[in-house]
Amino acid sequence: MPAPAPSLRIIVAVNAYASFGLRGDVGPRVEAALLAAGHTVTTRSEINFDLLRSEVASELVPGVDVLVVVGGDGMVSLGTNLVAGTPIPLAIVPCGTGNDLARGLGIPVDDTEAAIRHLLDVLSRPPRAIDAIRVLADGRASWCAGVVSAGFDAVVNDRANRMRRPRGRSRYTLAMLLVLATFKPLSYRLDVDGVERNVRAMLISVANNTSIGGGMRIAPGALIDDGLLDLFIVTPLSRLGLLRVFPKVFSGTHTGLPQVELSRCRSVRIDADNVVAYGDGERIGRLPVQLDVVPGALLVHA
Incomplete structure (x- = not known):
């Protein structure tokens, strides 16, 4: 039998207002799936982006393995600005209006269950390095x-x-x-x-x-x-x-x-x-x- 995937320490950042607040269920579903997979999860969710950015930044301490952002491209921007140039990888569960980076990375953008399955799958493998614009x-x-x-x-x-x-x-x-x-x-x-x-x-x-x-x-x-x-x-x-x-x-x-x-x-x-x-x-x-x-x-x- 294959060895079980290692347990990861994961920070989940949720945009509570993604898609005008219509997708408030996605953050809890992501958290539940990660916990069921055996990971250690800390979730932060705020409507105010500045407060959310500050709270998530304070959680990105040594020992954190992944930052998962739940939302649209605004959340991708938040996550990118917190972890670019660091060894902490970014993962995305798209549920916003644009979802363009998720689309470019091949992440399912119109099916939340598929996006969560994708997340669980890729967390079992090493991250990939992509370019960023300074x-x-x-x-x-x-x-x-x-x-x-x-x-x-x-x-x-x-x-x-x-x-x-x-x-x-x-x-x-x-x-x-x-x-x-x-x-x-x-x-x-x-x-x-x-x-x-x-x-x-x-x-x-x-x-x-x-x-x-x-x-x-x-x-x-x-x-x-x-x-x-x-x-x-x-x-x-x-x-x-x-x-x-x-x-x-x-x-x-x-x-x-x-x-x-x-x-x-x-x-x-x-x-x-x-x-x-x-x-x-x-x-x-x-x-x-x-x-x-x-x-x-x-x-x-x-």
Whole structure:
């Protein structure tokens, strides 16, 4: 008979407001499954993210084996910023609105039972190392595991975060239509691997993962462990043209359009006037922002 999986000391961080509070059952189900598997579990759950981050940070002491986050990409951002660059691996049980990093890692995103079974399975094996983006903005350093956005998509993200209806991915679609009515191209100043350039664009994103906004595959060829970032630029389009591009982004068929530029790099500095950057769906701060890939910076159970 195979040897039983070793018991792990696990911290579970739960977003009590994931999917607008409709998934409050998932955290207790994850905790129960981990306890039944013989692990030692400490669960922390708060609606206030700052308080949750502080509480979880205080639990990440020597001897902790895994941090499990239960929620969407906001929880992934919280977990990434607590354990990137450390030997503590991150595991994800997705139950939020976007779930983009979970999707990129092959974790089931629409079936909670499957996601919990996946978690129990991967905890029995060593974690894998993936890249992370080291972010410097507003004089503050942070981490991003998925995508940093600065432009139309960031404005859409901000608008969607402030909307209470509709629930689910359609919220991003409605936010996009609302923002589209007034959005104009922006003038960017870039430094890409030491090469300076000025561009006018609708949006610029720097991707470690393939998608944002609940499955918009902005960088379908991005690899999460290749030591490179995918720079995604959409040059000026009419409102109708941009509206035509975005459905193609969900299928990843936009990459051949003349207004779409995709390239790979290791370092990007983005600057523009009065633009706010978002990373993993969370506000980073006003531009300029410096982004550098750090190969293997984040251990994940996936």
